[in-house]
Amino acid sequence: MRDIDMTVTADDGTPLAGTLTLPAGPGPHPAVVLLHGSGPLDREGNSPQLRMELARPVAGALAARGIATLRYDRRGTGATPGDWRTAGFTGNRQDAAAAVRALADRPDVRAEATGVIGHSEGALHAMALGARTDVRAVVLLAGFANLGEEAFRWQGRSVVAGMPAPVRALRRPLAAVGSRLLGRVKRTRTDVARVAGNKVNARWLREMLVHDTRDDLAAVGAAVLAVTGDKDLQVDPGDLAEIARLVPGGAQIHRSPDLTHVLRRDPGRPSLNSCRRLLREPVDAGLLDLVAGWLARHLATDTREQPAEGHLASS
Numbered sequence: 001m002r003d004i005d006m007t008v009t010a011d012d013g014t015p016l017a018g019t020l021t022l023p024a025g026p027g028p029h030p031a032v033v034l035l036h037g038s039g040p041l042d043r044e045g046n047s048p049q050l051r052m053e054l055a056r057p058v059a060g061a062l063a064a065r066g067i068a069t070l071r072y073d074r075r076g077t078g079a080t081p082g083d084w085r086t087a088g089f090t091g092n093r094q095d096a097a098a099a100v101r102a103l104a105d106r107p108d109v110r111a112e113a114t115g116v117i118g119h120s121e122g123a124l125h126a127m128a129l130g131a132r133t134d135v136r137a138v139v140l141l142a143g144f145a146n147l148g149e150e151a152f153r154w155q156g157r158s159v160v161a162g163m164p165a166p167v168r169a170l171r172r173p174l175a176a177v178g179s180r181l182l183g184r185v186k187r188t189r190t191d192v193a194r195v196a197g198n199k200v201n202a203r204w205l206r207e208m209l210v211h212d213t214r215d216d217l218a219a220v221g222a223a224v225l226a227v228t229g230d231k232d233l234q235v236d237p238g239d240l241a242e243i244a245r246l247v248p249g250g251a252q253i254h255r256s257p258d259l260t261h262v263l264r265r266d267p268g269r270p271s272l273n274s275c276r277r278l279l280r281e282p283v284d285a286g287l288l289d290l291v292a293g294w295l296a297r298h299l300a301t302d303t304r305e306q307p308a309e310g311h312l313a314s315s
Contacts, residue, residue, distance in 0.1 A: 116129050130220035
């Protein structure tokens with residue numbers, strides 16, 4: 001495989017600096033856009049605080065199956081100008097849509113064989129792209145099927161449940177504090193605001209809290225693979241059944257044993273405290289093989305005439 005620089009021009013003219021990994025052999029190739037989670041993440045899925053190192057293993061696994069991968073630096077990260085705090089949830093989705101269009105316009109890409117892989121926040125935008133663009137395949141890694149605020153509150157309860165007993169004993173007062181902070185965010189009107197003394201991307205939060213992914217899932221016209229780990233503390237793995245129910249024609253779903261939100265497996269009790277340790281390990285090889293194989297079946301050959309997969313059992 002080989003990497004080339006690729007710049008996506010956003011709707012407002014901002015150049016989103018990225019990398020396109022092309023597989024060996026002559027094109028045009030099927031191709032996907034990889035969308036990362038929330039925060040100031042660069043094209044590899046890394047932030048100054050945490051290094052997901054997601055893009056390189058995904059691109060390698062897909063290139064081995066003849067599929068190209070595009071990823072880009074979010075606004076204000078890497079070589080892309082701007083400020084990630086002011087982009088907003090909707091703005092991130094618009095940038096993702098611009099990336100899909102730019103990828104399909106390339107002569108070395110098969111425009112009728114494009115897809116999108118989204119992790120965490122990226123999965124939410126992947127749902128929207130599956131409903132609003134001509135992508136053929138959508139992969140959802142840790143995506144939820146709910147109103148954003150409900151998913152946010154579930155995450156809070158889940159994180160507290162994984163804390164030591166003294167913290168778990170304070171779950172009710174902690175929930176009350178969380179509700180007050182959400183109320184303050186909802187009352188903000190600026191892109192960035194200070195809440196409890198901390199600078200937060202208020203516009204992103206306001207837009208995410210009112211976003212209901214179920215609307216997009218019900219309108220998806222692409223094939224869907226949804227994977228969530230049963231050790232995920234940030235997304236309810238129980239939402240997989242709702243994803244399968246909502247997607248027209250069904251979706252292939254996998255509730256992956258021991259898989260965490262950072263896409264590494266942990267046989268122990270799930271906890272946010274284990275995150276940095278897990279990130280020293282590689283992205284789960286089984287997950288990469290599952291995603292690459294599924295995309296190869298849906299993008300490398302013409303599957304548009306084949307019947308839908310329907311609702312498949314978790315594994």
